Amino acid sequence: MAQSSAASHDETAPLTVRPLRHPGRWIGGAVVLLLTAELIRSTATNPRFEWDVVSEYLFSRAILVGLANTLQLTVVAMVLGTVLGTGLAVLRLSPNPVVSGMVGVYVWVFRAAPLLVQLLFWYNLAALYPSITLRVPFGGPVLVKFPAEQLVSVWTAALLGLSLHQAAYIAEIVRAGILSVDPGQREAATALGMPRTLTLRRIVLPQAMRAIVPPIGNEVIRMMKTTSLVSIIAVPELLNTAQTIYARTYETIPLLIVATIWYLVLTATLTVLQSSVEHRFGRGLERSERCPLRALPQVRARTTSAPPRSVADESRTPRVKR
Amino acid sequence: MRPLVHAVGVRKAFGLHEVLKGVDLSVEAGQVLCLIGPSGSGKSTMLRCINHLETIDGGELTVDGLHVGYERRGDVLREIPDREAARRRAEIGMVFQHFNLFPHMTVLENLVEAPVRVKKEKPAAAHDRARELLNRVGLADKGEAFPRQLSGGQQQRVAIARALAMEPKLMLFDEPTSALDPELVGDVLGVMEDLARTGITMIVVTHEMGFARAAADMVVFMSEGRIVEQGPPKSILSNPTQERTRAFLARVL
Numbered sequence: 259m260a261q262s263s264a265a266s267h268d269e270t271a272p273l274t275v276r277p278l279r280h281p282g283r284w285i286g287g288a289v290v291l292l293l294t295a296e297l298i299r300s301t302a303t304n305p306r307f308e309w310d311v312v313s314e315y316l317f318s319r320a321i322l323v324g325l326a327n328t329l330q331l332t333v334v335a336m337v338l339g340t341v342l343g344t345g346l347a348v349l350r351l352s353p354n355p356v357v358s359g360m361v362g363v364y365v366w367v368f369r370a371a372p373l374l375v376q377l378l379f380w381y382n383l384a385a386l387y388p389s390i391t392l393r394v395p396f397g398g399p400v401l402v403k404f405p406a407e408q409l410v411s412v413w414t415a416a417l418l419g420l421s422l423h424q425a426a427y428i429a430e431i432v433r434a435g436i437l438s439v440d441p442g443q444r445e446a447a448t449a450l451g452m453p454r455t456l457t458l459r460r461i462v463l464p465q466a467m468r469a470i471v472p473p474i475g476n477e478v479i480r481m482m483k484t485t486s487l488v489s490i491i492a493v494p495e496l497l498n499t500a501q502t503i504y505a506r507t508y509e510t511i512p513l514l515i516v517a518t519i520w521y522l523v524l525t526a527t528l529t530v531l532q533s534s535v536e537h538r539f540g541r542g543l544e545r546s547e548r549c550p551l552r553a554l555p556q557v558r559a560r561t562t563s564a565p566p567r568s569v570a571d572e573s574r575t576p577r578v579k580r
Numbered sequence: 581m582r583p584l585v586h587a588v589g590v591r592k593a594f595g596l597h598e599v600l601k602g603v604d605l606s607v608e609a610g611q612v613l614c615l616i617g618p619s620g621s622g623k624s625t626m627l628r629c630i631n632h633l634e635t636i637d638g639g640e641l642t643v644d645g646l647h648v649g650y651e652r653r654g655d656v657l658r659e660i661p662d663r664e665a666a667r668r669r670a671e672i673g674m675v676f677q678h679f680n681l682f683p684h685m686t687v688l689e690n691l692v693e694a695p696v697r698v699k700k701e702k703p704a705a706a707h708d709r710a711r712e713l714l715n716r717v718g719l720a721d722k723g724e725a726f727p728r729q730l731s732g733g734q735q736q737r738v739a740i741a742r743a744l745a746m747e748p749k750l751m752l753f754d755e756p757t758s759a760l761d762p763e764l765v766g767d768v769l770g771v772m773e774d775l776a777r778t779g780i781t782m783i784v785v786t787h788e789m790g791f792a793r794a795a796a797d798m799v800v801f802m803s804e805g806r807i808v809e810q811g812p813p814k815s816i817l818s819n820p821t822q823e824r825t826r827a828f829l830a831r832v833l
Contacts, residue, residue, distance in 0.1 A: 446680035446739075449631060450694035450746060451670025453663045460697065464684050 311512035315503065316519065324499030325520055331485045331495055335420035336478055342421065343428025348458070350433050361429065368426035374487055376423055380415040381491040416488040424481060431473045435466035467539040475532030482524055486517075496520055584609040584644055584750060584781050585630060591638035592625055599625045601805035602639065607798075609749075612782045614792040614813070617802035618828055623785045626802070627752050630783065631672040632665055643672060643750060670698050673743030677755040679735040681727035687714065687738050688723040691745045699746065706745070713741040717771050733764030737771050744775075751775070753784040789833055793817055801825045 301307060315321055350361040368376070384405075392402040439462050447457040489498035500513040507513075585607040592600040599622045607613050615623040628634040629641060632649030640657065641647065649665045650657040659665075682690050691710035695701040714720050717737040719730075727735055736756055743751060753772065757765045769791050776782060776795040786792065792799050792813050799816040801809045801824075809822045817833075820826045 440680075442676060442678055442680040443682065445633060446674075446676060446682070447694075448633060448666070449669060449672070449674035449676075450742070451666050451668075451698045452694060453666040456697055460693065461682055465682075468684075 306511065307515070308509060308512040311509050312515050312519075315513060315516045320499050320503060321496070321516055321520070324494060324496040327494055327499075328482065328485050328496040328520075329524075331416060331420065331488065331493070332478065332482045335417055335424055335485070336481050338417065338421035339424025339481075340428050340474065342425035344432050346425060346429035347432035347436060350429060351436060365426045365429055368423050369430075373419065373423050373484065374490065377415065377419040377488060377491055380418045381412065383415065412488075412491050412493050415491055416485075416493045420481065420485065420488070424477065427477060428474065431477070432466070432470055435468075435470035436462060438469045439465045464539075471536050471539045472532070475528070475535065478532070479525055479528050482528065483521060486521075582645060583607055584611075585642070585783065587626075587630075587639065587641045589639035590626070590629060590636055590641050592622075592629060592634060592636050599805055600629070600636075603802075603805070603807055605800065605807065607781060607783060609781050610779045611797045612776045612784065612795050613798045613800060614796040615783065615785045615800050615802060616787070616789070616792065616828075617808075621802040622805040623802045624754055627674075627754050627783060627785050630750075630752060631669050631674055633674075635659065643668075648672070666698070670694070670746055671749050673746060673748035673751045675736070675739050675743055675751070675753045675756050677758050679727070679732070679739045679759075681735055681739055681742070683727050685726075686723065687719070687725050687727065687730075690727070690738060691742050694742075695745050710741070710745055713744055714738075716774075717741045718767070731764060732760045733767045736760065736768045740768075740771055740775070749781065751780055751782045753782065753786070755785050755787070757786070757788055787832060789817060789829075801828065803828070 302309070346361050346364065349357050350365070352358050388405070390404050391400050393400045443461055443465065444457055447461045448454075452460070485495055486497040488495060489501060492498065494502070496517050500517040504510045504513040583606040585605065587603055587605040590600050590603045590605075591598070601622075603622070603626055605626070615626065617623050625634060629636050630643065630648070635649065640652075646668055647657060648668045649659055651660050652658075681687075682693065685693065688707065688710050691713060692703065692706040695706040695709070696703050711720070711723060714723055717740060719734060719737055719741070722730060722734065722738070727738065730738065740756075756772070757768050760768065765788070769788060772782075772784070772791065773795045784791070784796070796813045798810060799813045800807055801816060801820070801822075803824050809816060809820060809825045816825065817829065820829060
């Protein structure tokens with residue numbers, strides 16, 4: 259049958275190429291669109307969503323102050339966590355087994371204990387140490403003395419909890435990043451007469467950044483959402499502010515929507531920022547053609563989590579094995 | 581006059597495996613010495629001991645009269661702090677089998693990094709000399725390129741220029757052409773032969789017997805952690821006296 263039609267066809271005329279049709283995809287797409295439309299309709303028309311209340315509070319002063327506090331907590335906790343975490347990672351790789359072991363214990367404790375428990379613990383620090391004194395060790399004279407309740411305000415408790423917890427995660431990320439750098443790099447720097455600290459700062463860390471930045475970006479986004487946990491110790495961040503308002507007005511759902519909208523906006527902004535920072539640290543190591551859709555999460559999963567490793571392996575100089 | 585590199589009874593073990601079993605070696609200033617031998621004979625380890633990338637377990641090793649990673653106090657060789665060892669290493673250039681260029685820096689940045697950061701040279705002066713060196717290795721137009729945009733042979737020539745940028749008094753080459761495609765080997769060897777003619781002292785671990793014949797003043801054959809035979813390339817490569825040298829050369833030539 260096919261042969262006879264081919265035979266009757268003019269041999270010199272170009273053939274038309276037809277890709278395989280996928281009717282299932284069209285049906286699937288239509289079903290999803292239909293369901294989405296229904297969801298939007300119900301959300302828009304259900305009066306109990308109280309969209310007028312949402313728009314009333316979305317840019318209200320109290321909510322914006324809460325938002326600013328959330329941002330501030332995120333930034334300060336991330337900066338403290340990253341600085342401390344990087345230091346811990348370097349110490350973790352120290353040849354001194356006591357130092358490296360203690361850092362291991364730190365990482366274990368602060369990753370193992372739930373953050374909520376840690377926050378409550380710091381909040382109640384005054385119960386453990388009623389006053390905090392700075393004195394000459396082994397019972398020497400007292401230099402400074404603070405009542406703990408004054409020193410450990412809810413803000414300090416929140417920042418302590420968030421950044422100490424974060425440092426444990428960052429330490430592991432940075433450690434993995436440092437270990438991912440080809441040992442030949444360190445050797446080449448050493449052979450050029452660069453001392454250990456200079457080698458770490460100029461050669462190893464900049465290359466480790468490539469493995470460190472994507473997970474740290476994720477950590478920033480995670481931290482931004484995690485700050486909502488400190489609402490439990492009455493820090494007036496975004497969620498706590500929303501809660502305070504609905505405790506008074508009973509407009510629970512609209513205010514939770516207000517908070518959610520802001521969290522979505524922040525996450526989207528941070529995701530875009532993350533991809534531009536990643537590009538910066540991929541200097542000298544990237545493929546020449548860039549994927550224009552890198553900021554989109556699905557594309558990111560494919561372009562940054564798995565392939566960079568293979569990009570590096572196939573295109574960089576061979577690794578030194580010894 | 582004391583030789584530039586002087587090794588007496590150097591020993592080195594990795595765990596229980598003894599890699600160097602008492603190596604004596606003398607290299608005069610201006611000499612080009614080729615270290616040859618089967619893999620596992622300890623020649624790369626010997627080279628790495630010379631600039632203290634590896635510690636030694638016994639014997640004595642000096643470069644220009646100084647122990648690179650140690651200080652002699654009476655009968656004891658005491659390892660010196662990293663910073664001091666780094667200062668002494670800065671006078672010894674090294675070229676690796678896998679180039680080890682810094683991939684996050686351009687070629688020029690690779691060349692000026694150590695002179696500016698370690699020797700505290702003025703960036704402008706360091707850049708001028710870096711360009712001159714790139715010109716010398718035939719890569720004048722590649723200064724702004726990143727290492728991974730270059731071929732293996734080009735990367736190795738950049739690595740040679742990077743080592744020369746520190747104005748070393750001794751250059752160590754650890755199998756510099758072993759990771760290269762065969763058609764790129766010639767360019768790198770050409771640069772090394774030019775360098776040999778400038779009178780800089782070179783120690784080259786290599787399997788390129790042609791290079792040894794053309795450029796070396798002295799060839800040293802190592803096997804199982806010991807020096808078996810040494811002498812001018814003509815006599816070692818053409819009329820070896822030892823059975824092991826003959827067997828090795830029969831396999832590689």
